[in-house]
Amino acid sequence: MQFLPVAKQKLNLAKNTMNGRRTQDRIVIALFLLPALILFLLFVIYPIFRSVYFSTFDWKGFGPAVDYIGLDNYKKILTDEVFLKAIKNVLIIITLSLGLQLPLALILAVLVGRDLPGRSLFRTIFFLPYVLSEVNTGIMWMLLYNADPTRGFINSIMVQLGFEPIAWLADMNVVIFAIFITLTWKYFGFHMLLYLTGLQNIPKEIEEAARIDGANSIQNFFYITLPLLGSTIKTSVYMSVLGSIQQFVLVWVMTRGGPVNASETMATYMYRFGFVRYQLGYGSAVAIIMFILCMIFSLLYQALTRKPDYITGL
Amino acid sequence: MNRKIFVLLSVLLAATFMLTACGTAAATEAAAEEPAMDDTAMEEAPAEAAAEPVTITWWHISTKDPALSDWQKMADDYMADHPNVNIEITVLENESFKTKLTTVMQSGEVPDIFQSWGGGTLKEQIDAGLLKDITADLDADGGAWRDTFAPGALAVFSSDGENYGVPWDMGMVGWWYNKDLFTQAGITDTPKTWAEFLTDVQLLKDAGITPIALGEGDSWTGMHIWSYLATRIGGEAAFTAAADRSGAFTDPAFVQAGVELQNLIDMEPFQDGYLGATHDEMQATFGNGKAAMELSGQWAPSVEAANSADGVGVANLGMFNFPTVEGGAGAITDVIGGGNGFAIGKDAEPEAIDFVKYLTNVQNQTIIGASGTGIPVVKGAEVGLTDPNLLLVQQSFAAAKYFQLYYDQVLPSAMGGIINDAVQKLYAGTATADDVAAEIEAGAQEQIK
Structure with missing residues (x-):
């Protein structure tokens, strides 16, 4: 009976340090991913949303799109x-x-x-x-x-x-x-x-x-x-x-x-x-x-x- | 839970990083720009006297000689005479030119001088505020520059009487025919009426000769037969009415054009597989002597030769105007055609216009006549024309009282594709003349405003 809380405490401790280290690791990973993420957002995600925007217009490509026609x-x-x-x-x-x-x-x-x-x-x-x-x-x-x-x-x-x-x-x-x-x-x-x-x-x-x-x-x-x-x-x-x-x-x-x-x-x-x-x-x-x-x-x-x-x- | 928080955190982190990155970049850019702008502002005043350096951007699509080197030489000569002017030429293939031009136009950055075919696309560019009105330049010195041009050709590059560009050359479509094959079929004279034309088609068929080469895979080749029929039947009035919306493409002239075309198609006058053939394959069929006629432009003599097996093409080549249709309003002299020219971008400096003026002087125009690339549009330059086939075109062109710009160029840009696709259905037998007219009219109601 005495044994359990101690073990639990130890386990928690281990979990906490592990959590701390994991978070650190993950921040490092996130930083390394950042350049790729930026490129991805700029050249994949942004154009997709831009196309969605244009798709609601009757637009010939000359000048800004103004003729909004919904769906x-x-x-x-x-x-x-x-x-x-x-x-x-x-x-x-x-x-x-x-x-x-x-x-x-x-x-x-x-x-x-x-x-x-x-x-x-x-x-x-x-x-x-x-x-x-x-x-x-x-x-x-x-x-x-x-x-x-x-x-x-x-x-x-x-x-x-x-x-x-x-x-x-x-x-x-x-x-x-x-x-x-x-x-x-x-x-x-x-x-x-x-x-x-x-x-x-x-x-x-x-x-x-x-x-x-x-x-x-x-x-x-x-x-x-x-x-x-x-x-x-x-x-x-x-x-x-x-x-x-x-x-x-x-x-x-x-x-x-x-x-x-x-x-x-x-x-x-x-x-x-x-x-x-x-x-x-x-x-x-x-x-x-x-x-x-x-x-x-x-x-x-x-x-x-x-x-x-x-x-x-x- | 932890995981979600972490994801949120990294996204936030990424966002802040991006924001700061953008922020600093923009800031440094602005900082770098400022002194530069000051420089030009300060220099501008004294430089006015000592010819300020000017860069002119010029986009064209002549990827082949002689036009390619002719134009380069003209630019070089001009730069030699005007040391302060730098002309940057960008040569692009036709399709990529159109795509690239559309892209830069979205950002409002237009080349100073670029290839144009006038008509509906030019009007769209004018409406979007992308071009420069050069009417004043044409009219300067009592209209000295304006008077050098053939008026019909100049009008192709204008809208409501204002010019936003000038023509370079002109051409037209007509029936090119193989004289030897006509003789073989016992045809002594070229047809003047549509009925005679259909008779000749039958004579050719009876003699075992394919009457007409067609490349309907590139749908515009077959569209020309339909548009010529419409021009012969309805004349200028029918088209003008349909184009300005006081009439319609379902008017009798356009329906009858479809019916007459159907009559021709029913005779099966084309080579096998014409529905899938390209324009080059049509020229090859004609150039190899496998068909007696083709409806094609002033480029036909050189292109059929280039695509033929021996590289020489039809030995005995002739051209005749599209025959009249009995009871039609159009004359046999009316022609359908179009040509190249230069549009002037909205940010063009006076030097750019001066350069275009130089480009279109009689001397330079004589060069295109002499090199056989086109029909000059400046008076007096036709003396350079030596090619007998181009002379044929020039004579037809000069005799024309009504000059109909190609349908796909005079109408808004989308209409070309709509008409081509609709007429193609006649050739494939999937639509009637009424269907085709209705489809074109539906497109026109949407596109012509």
Whole structure:
């Protein structure tokens, strides 16, 4: 009985000194974070609020914004068919990316991650498109997609094989898939690299143990490799979705969102109104909507994938 | 609890730190500025006599020779004659120029001289108080400077009779055609009416030739056919009424323009994949002899050659004016066009205006004629024109009684995109002529005030 208060006192003492030291440490940490925080506030937070402010004006970018119109810009955007089309296109790109592009990257990562001859060569080749600038990629694929079989590589092959040439970038039903092919070509290497890094972190012993227990390579992949890659896949999916929402350069270079908005994405829609039509207030409102969508996705995604990797597997 | 207090504390700390940082920085800046300002104030009085140093900022978009070095040389020559003047040239690519100009204009900092196409965008800049009225300079000495210009071209850079800039060159859009392919299809004379035009399109198709090259991926290329039809059908009156809002873009002239364009589109006269083709690809198709015609500006001869496989382009090139539409109010001589010029920023010194005066003298204007970059706008400078294709343009231009500035330049800046996007739907078959007119009118009601 005597013992308890003393222990308590001691504990409290320890807690207090620890608290003191912790506070000190934290002040030091805060001071070190300060420069970054200032830059973050100045170049990220401030522009966001500035855009929110501009988005409530009918403003062309010349002189100060004076024509206050409240939420009219938002109402117009959310009821605009073209914007809804852009959202639909983004959803198509996300679905195809998650359904085709990432699995492809994963399969290739597993292949070039093995001890196969020439694997480092293939690794480099697969990663090469990602190194190329987006504008170059866009122009190159425009040449490949050219509707004239005597000038476009893809159509010339199709004609040789006896197919009808396809106007890849001019057909309103085809264009979004043509752009998806280019996106896949450009970005699968990046995701492959992510998976490769993840694969290297899986200890060989686990796979060996499983093999000794009689697991074949397919079982090995689904029960060992895939679950242990969970956190990498999580990152890769996250980046792929955000990248799709913000996709701009390739689309703008190749089709300008056309023909007739058939390949419009939210970002090209924003640019069309902000910098082609100079309706900067309207463009700002689009930017804010995109920001909110990205934000919602990020928070939801984090909440849904919070469980530890070894429980969910993904 | 502790944690919350701590977070609050660090935020407070950060805030105070920022405030002090800003405070001191601003203070030192002000302190540093003050003596500097005194210096200039003190120097100003005596310097008045001995030519005070002046810096002129000039932004232009001629990224290629010969215009690039021509303009640099003109600036160098001027600086040699005026040692106190320093001309800082900023050369920007077209799109980045527009973006950068918009950005600096938000802060009210405008270059002294910058590239402009006049019309609606210029008017918006004038309304925002960003430009300088140079009417007095034009009218000085009994209008000596004003009288050197072709009046139509000068008017493009004015608003309510006041000039805020001057033209540099002018151009126009017309049908460029491949004479050999026309002969091959048995066409002996260029079409004068829309009906003849459609007949010729059919003749070309029958001969297995693609009649028209189009780059509708850059939607403005196809918009020109629509705007020309509207000009031929409604004439000056219809457009003026729609633009000043006494009429509308749903008026019969604009709807009929859509219907006539639809008639053309229904004949499938364009190359495969024209909906996704760029302006360069359209020029390549025409330049490679794969299509008989294209509706394009005075730049067509050089651009189709540059984009063609052999770099030479169409061997037998000709141009004809857009045909008249039966019963339309517009004449065959009316042209749609536009050109480059210089707008004068609100803070421009008298030296900047003097330099622009120098730039647009007959001598310098003769140089652009001679180098084949454009049609000069100063009287007497057309003697420099030697290129036969540019002479064609110049003759059409000189014969024009009504000069219609490009729709996307005469109207407020947003209207260009609205019209382009609306007309593109006709080409894609997703809208009727009525829909297109209604969409443009809806945009106009919002944008033209």
